[in-house]
Amino acid sequence: MLITGIRSKPVYAPLQPDLLGRYHVMVGHGVGATPLSRLLSDMRQAEPKALACTRVWYVAAAAANGATNAFRAAGIAELRTFGEVDALLADLTAAMRAALMGTRLYVAGPESFMGLVMRIAHDFNLNRDEVRAEECGTLARRVHCIHCHSTIENVRTNIVECGCKRWLVVRDHYSRRLAAYMGVMVDAEAPGERPQIKEVFL
Amino acid sequence: MSHSHADTIPVRVVAVEQVTPQIKHFIFAPTGGGELPAFSGGSHIIVVMRGAQRVFRNPYSLMSSPNELDTYQISVLRVDPSRGGSAFMHEQVRVGSELEIAHPVNLFALAKLARKHLLLAGGIGITPFMAQLHDLRLTDVPYEIHYATRSPEHGAYCELIAQAEPQRARLYHDSAAKFIDIEGLLSHQPLGTHVYVCGPAGMITRVLETARALGWPDSHVHYEKFSAPPTGEAFDAYLDKSGIALHVLPDQSLLEAIEAAGVDAPYLCRGGVCGFCRTDVVAVDGELIHNDHYLSDEEKASGKAIMPCVSRARCSKLVLSL
Amino acid sequence: MNVALKQQQVYRGAFTFRNSPQAIRRFPLPFPEDRYMYSVNIEPHVAGPAGSVIEFPIDCDEHYVEECRERAVVLAEDPLRYQALPHMLSAQWDTLELGMHSLAQSYPQHFSLSRQGRSWHWINRPLGLDQHFSFGDPATLPQPPLEYITRQLQGDWVIMDQRDNDLWAEGGMVTGPADWSMDFDIGMSFKEWHGPVPLGHEMGVFDRALKFLLNLRLNEPVRRLNWTMTVHPRLDTSPHNYPEWGPERATVTAQNVADVLHLRTELQGLWRLPRSNGIVFMVRTYMLSLRDVASIPKWARRVHRVLRDLHPALVDYKGLTRHRPTAVAYLAQFDDGAPTTPGTAPE
Numbered sequence: 096m097l098i099t100g101i102r103s104k105p106v107y108a109p110l111q112p113d114l115l116g117r118y119h120v121m122v123g124h125g126v127g128a129t130p131l132s133r134l135l136s137d138m139r140q141a142e143p144k145a146l147a148c149t150r151v152w153y154v155a156a157a158a159a160n161g162a163t164n165a166f167r168a169a170g171i172a173e174l175r176t177f178g179e180v181d182a183l184l185a186d187l188t189a190a191m192r193a194a195l196m197g198t199r200l201y202v203a204g205p206e207s208f209m210g211l212v213m214r215i216a217h218d219f220n221l222n223r224d225e226v227r228a229e230e231c232g233t234l235a236r237r238v239h240c241i242h243c244h245s246t247i248e249n250v251r252t253n254i255v256e257c258g259c260k261r262w263l264v265v266r267d268h269y270s271r272r273l274a275a276y277m278g279v280m281v282d283a284e285a286p287g288e289r290p291q292i293k294e295v296f297l
Numbered sequence: 298m299s300h301s302h303a304d305t306i307p308v309r310v311v312a313v314e315q316v317t318p319q320i321k322h323f324i325f326a327p328t329g330g331g332e333l334p335a336f337s338g339g340s341h342i343i344v345v346m347r348g349a350q351r352v353f354r355n356p357y358s359l360m361s362s363p364n365e366l367d368t369y370q371i372s373v374l375r376v377d378p379s380r381g382g383s384a385f386m387h388e389q390v391r392v393g394s395e396l397e398i399a400h401p402v403n404l405f406a407l408a409k410l411a412r413k414h415l416l417l418a419g420g421i422g423i424t425p426f427m428a429q430l431h432d433l434r435l436t437d438v439p440y441e442i443h444y445a446t447r448s449p450e451h452g453a454y455c456e457l458i459a460q461a462e463p464q465r466a467r468l469y470h471d472s473a474a475k476f477i478d479i480e481g482l483l484s485h486q487p488l489g490t491h492v493y494v495c496g497p498a499g500m501i502t503r504v505l506e507t508a509r510a511l512g513w514p515d516s517h518v519h520y521e522k523f524s525a526p527p528t529g530e531a532f533d534a535y536l537d538k539s540g541i542a543l544h545v546l547p548d549q550s551l552l553e554a555i556e557a558a559g560v561d562a563p564y565l566c567r568g569g570v571c572g573f574c575r576t577d578v579v580a581v582d583g584e585l586i587h588n589d590h591y592l593s594d595e596e597k598a599s600g601k602a603i604m605p606c607v608s609r610a611r612c613s614k615l616v617l618s619l
Numbered sequence: 620m621n622v623a624l625k626q627q628q629v630y631r632g633a634f635t636f637r638n639s640p641q642a643i644r645r646f647p648l649p650f651p652e653d654r655y656m657y658s659v660n661i662e663p664h665v666a667g668p669a670g671s672v673i674e675f676p677i678d679c680d681e682h683y684v685e686e687c688r689e690r691a692v693v694l695a696e697d698p699l700r701y702q703a704l705p706h707m708l709s710a711q712w713d714t715l716e717l718g719m720h721s722l723a724q725s726y727p728q729h730f731s732l733s734r735q736g737r738s739w740h741w742i743n744r745p746l747g748l749d750q751h752f753s754f755g756d757p758a759t760l761p762q763p764p765l766e767y768i769t770r771q772l773q774g775d776w777v778i779m780d781q782r783d784n785d786l787w788a789e790g791g792m793v794t795g796p797a798d799w800s801m802d803f804d805i806g807m808s809f810k811e812w813h814g815p816v817p818l819g820h821e822m823g824v825f826d827r828a829l830k831f832l833l834n835l836r837l838n839e840p841v842r843r844l845n846w847t848m849t850v851h852p853r854l855d856t857s858p859h860n861y862p863e864w865g866p867e868r869a870t871v872t873a874q875n876v877a878d879v880l881h882l883r884t885e886l887q888g889l890w891r892l893p894r895s896n897g898i899v900f901m902v903r904t905y906m907l908s909l910r911d912v913a914s915i916p917k918w919a920r921r922v923h924r925v926l927r928d929l930h931p932a933l934v935d936y937k938g939l940t941r942h943r944p945t946a947v948a949y950l951a952q953f954d955d956g957a958p959t960t961p962g963t964a965p966e
Contacts, residue, residue: 103807103814117512194488197512220410220489222783224514241800241858244699261862268815272806279858283865284941304838334837335713335893363894364755400837403896408782409706516783565834573834 103269105206107230112138112145116199116225119149122187122212124180124204125156126232131203132162135169146170150190154183154208156232184211191219199225205232207248210274217271234296238265239275246275253295254281262289265296305345305397306333311368313392316453319377320421321387324361325369328395332366338429339521340401342369343567346385351549352557355382356523356567358425358495359401363432369398372453374421380525380548404566405495405521407432412489414440417477417504419496420447423454425521426495430462441465443482445496448472479507495521523568526550526607527588534610536560536619537579551605555619562605562619569607576617578603583612627692629685629852630795636852638911642681646907647672648963649846649884653924655933657824661831664840664888672886675725676840677718677772678903684745686773686795686854693794693855694770699802700857701766703778703790710778710790711765712755713892714899718768743771765790774886774903777801779809781896786832788812788900795854795904797847797883798938803858817932832889835898840890847937848946849883852906871942876949877910880942882922909949915965919953926950 110130112119119138123131131151138145150173151166166174177183200216202209209228216226235249243259254264255278263278270277282289308325316322327333336359346353361370373386390396405425407414414433416426423444433440442462446452448470458466469475483492483504492513494504501520508518528548535542536555545554552574555562565573569589578585578601587597589604596602603610603617629636638646649655667673672680693700703711719741723732731742734754741750748771752759760767769776769792777791786809793801804812809829816825835841849856850867871880888901913919926939927947934940960966 103811115509115512115514191488196483196486196488196490196517198488199512220408220412222514222516224516239803241803242860242862244802266815268803269811270803270807271811273803277800277803277858280862280865283862284868286866335716336837337709337894337896340896400839401893402836406781406896409780409895410782565836571834 104267105228105269105271107206107228110134110201110203110227110229112141113199113227114138114142114145117148117197118195119145119199119201120152120187120190120194121149121201121203122152122183123162123202124154124183124208124232127202127204127208127229128153128155128162128165129203130229130231131201132165132169134201134203135166135171139169147172151175152183152187152190153177154180154204180208180211184215187212188215188218191215194219199227202226202228203231205235206230207233207235207237207274210237210271213271214274236265236296237273237275238263238278239270239273240278242280246273247278250278251294251296253293254289264290305399308333308369308396308398310390310392310394310396313390316372317451319375319451320372320453321375322370322372322453323386323390325371325396325398326367333369334400335366336363336401336428337403337406338363338432339405339407339425340403340428341405341425341521341523341566342371342401343399344371344386345397345399346382346390348381348385348389351381351553353382353385354553354556354567355386358405358428358521358523360424360427363428372421372424376525380528382525402565404571405493405519407493408491408517408519410489411438411491411517413487413491414438415482415486415490415492416440416442417479417482417492417494417496417500418442418444419494419500420445420451421453422494422496422500422521423458424495426493427454427458429493430458441467443467443469443477445469445471445475445477445500479504480511483507483511483513491517491519493519493521498522498524522570522590524607526552526567527586527609529586529609530611532583532610532612532615534615534617536617538619545609550607551603551609551615555605560619564606567606569604572604574604574606575602576605576619577601579616579618581610581612581615583610583615585610585615627685627688629682630689630854631692634851634853636682636685636906638907639681641670643907643911643914644965645671645680646905646911647844647884647886648918648921649844650921650925651961651963653921653959654928655925656930661828661841661843664842664890672903672905673842675721676888677721677725677901678886679722679726679729679773683773687746687771689854690770690792690794697859700794701763701769701792702801702805703763703765704805707778707780707790707895707897708757708764710780710892710895710897710899711763713894713897714776714778715764715768716754717890717892717899718772722772746771766792774901777900777902778892778895779898779900781833781898784833785809786829786898793857796857796902797849797885797904798856798858798861800858815936817936832898835889835891837891837893840888842886842888845885845887847883847885848939848942849881849906850879850942852881852908854904854906868938868941871945873945873948876942876945877913878908880909880946881906882909882912909946913950913953916953917959917966919950920955920957921959923947923950923954 149171152175154177202212235251238247238250240257261280264281266277268277307328309328311326312324314322341356341358343354357371375387376383418426531547541558543554543558565571572591586609588607672678719732722730729744733740737754739754775793779786780789791801884905886903890899
């Protein structure tokens with residue numbers, strides 16, 4: 096019933112600099128700072144001049160976060176930090192409007208955050224060969240209730256109760272457009288017969 | 298599953314015009330009346346020419362409006378020295394001639410999610426863009442066309458383009474030392490732009506190399522290359538599955554020789570780009586001459602596959618899995 | 620919603636759907652052999668025998684009017700079953716042309732299309748429609764072109780854009796799916812869209828199918844068959860209304876299995892679209908109760924053997940886990956072990 100192994104789940108890989116690109120936009124959230132710092136240091140090794148064409152957008156998850164100092168020390172062209180995801184997304188959208196062909200986008204953070212950044216990338220017609228993503232941090236999922244069309248944020252459990260009062264099982268089927276996994280009623284065939292709640296997306 | 302091309306459309310030539318010293322413009326109407334199949338800008342057709350000794354099948358871009366289907370229009374550059382196809386069109390085809398064409402195929406389609414289209418045409422390479430401009434005028438997406446020719450005299454459709462696109466077209470003539478500033482153009486395009494190039498091989502190579510150097514990803518760079526299959530030495534081939542032996546003439550492509558032997562081999566572009574005619578090589582007692590843009594370097598080196606539409610062999614016998 | 624729609628009970632409620640003897644014999648059995656596994660079973664969509672479901676490019680059968688009514692009911696409840704992204708407009712018109720042209724050519728007694736340049740006149744007699752419109756101008760139709768034409772076609776329809784060496788499902792009318800959702804899947808690449816299908820990816824089926832479809836040519840449509848099973852003749856088994864039909868899976872018994880459990884064949888057709896260079900994907904569903912399956916001895920034997928030996932991953936994916944044993948037990952009484960003749964035609 097809990098259907099896994101579905102191929103629509105995005106595939107992530109450790110970030111590597113794409114030196115074919117001319118401009119580099121890096122976007123991170125919380126612990127996404129770690130892969131971004133590693134990416135910057137790889138870039139310094141491979142092509143230091145690329146750092147002058149690199150800009151970082153970052154949402155710090157915790158107030159005392161040393162990541163921003165590390166970014167500044169890397170000698171990048173610009174660092175933009177935000178307290179909220181929505182503010183970052185709005186600012187990134189504005190920057191994309193002025194961006195030029197030759198730009199590469201790198202995203203690091205929890206999947207639920209990356210999904211929102213990917214939607215912006217899609218709006219600007221960035222294709223698979225222009226975007227790289229590395230998942231880190233919480234595996235909590237955004238879940239789209241297929242019955243009432245609402246979205247549940249930060250789902251950590253195998254089943255979850257939706258606002259429509261149905262218990263949903265989270266399928267591995269992922270929609271980039273909705274930036275969410277599909278949630279389907281778990282006990283439709285046998286009302287009340289639900290698996291035990293387990294924390295699975297940590 | 299076979300992809301036979303028995304299903305061609307008979308057409309009659311209703312107009313022929315010499316538009317430049319080397320280019321003729323042809324208008325085809327369906328022999329049986331009615332409309333020709335709808336198509337999208339960037340499509341080409343294969344024109345089947347039945348010469349006295351040989352059958353030629355050449356691809357030509359449709360340049361007429363996709364919204365007007367009473368006729369199709371193509372332009373044919375006389376290639377010198379011609380292998381036969383373009384000479385046939387120039388010398389033998391006149392008003393009233395009957396030809397066969399295959400259904401349109403689009404291997405040079407506009408990207409529908411592009412935020413801007415940048416069209417770069419050189420010489421006869423203007424033709425697919427002429428059809429695409431009709432499609433682009435119906436959208437809200439910005440576009441520009443840059444059209445380079447040797448001289449105004451050789452620019453078949455300069456006036457037409459300038460009139461149709463006064464704001465969006467720029468014309469360049471080698472004779473006036475005006476050249477497309479490829480690097481300048483590709484340096485300053487907004488995110489989500491797609492570039493399309495059709496023209497002489499040198500121009501296509503320059504655009505592809507410049508785009509790559511400026512960080513353009515392959516998915517935003519589109520090109521259409523129609524080149525006659527390179528000539529070479531004659532050789533013998535054997536079709537393993539059909540049990541047919543054949544001889545490939547110096548100015549004949551392997552695909553043409555296979556077709557002349559009565560074997561219905563698959564193809565789409567006839568230009569070594571699409572990969573559709575890829576054929577397994579069973580054995581060769583010499584060297585394969587790969588002229589395609591489809592097989593990877595490793596595949597070419599392995600000698601296990603060939604694109605018979607443009608590639609050939611320097612050998613006495615090539616055995617194919619056909 | 621008008622009264623006729625409210626009373627629609629064919630594919631829901633009282634489930635009055637029945638197949639005539641002719642409809643039973645023309646049912647497209649999806650099993651050419653006594654065993655089943657995925658394959659790239661694609662073949663040219665050329666005309667089949669007179670009276671068969673492939674006699675014409677788009678089959679219009681005895682259920683036409685009731686199936687169009689069912690679609691209207693589903694849309695009234697959930698308008699998101701029809702969707703199309705903005706760049707798919709030319710593919711919408713392509714699909715409208717395919718539908719109208721095909722129906723008018725195949726069934727001139729029911730449909731007619733006359734064209735004077737861009738001025739088109741469409742008559743659909745079974746549904747009582749008479750529409751003048753200007754081809755290419757959406758303002759001259761009561762609905763977007765894809766919605767307009769697919770409200771008058773049986774089966775689900777998906778339009779795909781071709782770009783970046785992939786096919787993207789970016790519009791469709793899906794009111795009778797076998798447990799998938801256009802609203803959720805819109806915008807997906809070919810392999811994302813087929814993500815939930817087990818085994819196929821490992822077998823390379825989707826790689827090969829995609830490669831084949833990217834080169835699909837105008838005027839050379841292709842088809843394949845797929846299948847599942849549904850409790851009751853319920854066309855709309857989407858994930859959206861799973862709370863309604865899910866419980867029915869637990870109601871199959873040895874006493875009712877012959878009448879409630881239906882073999883469900885999808886005749887899938889794919890056409891290259893001319894103006895958009897996209898592809899349209901038709902999923903036409905035919906349903907047959909096990910009692911009707913058993914009325915043809917060859918089919919009873921074959922379906923029994925297929926269900927009995929089905930790969931466990933497919934049993935689960937097709938939602939057969941709860942009632943397969945009951946179905947196999949029912950069909951076993953008709954299987955004397957005799958060999959079946961090749962092909963799917965009833966003997």
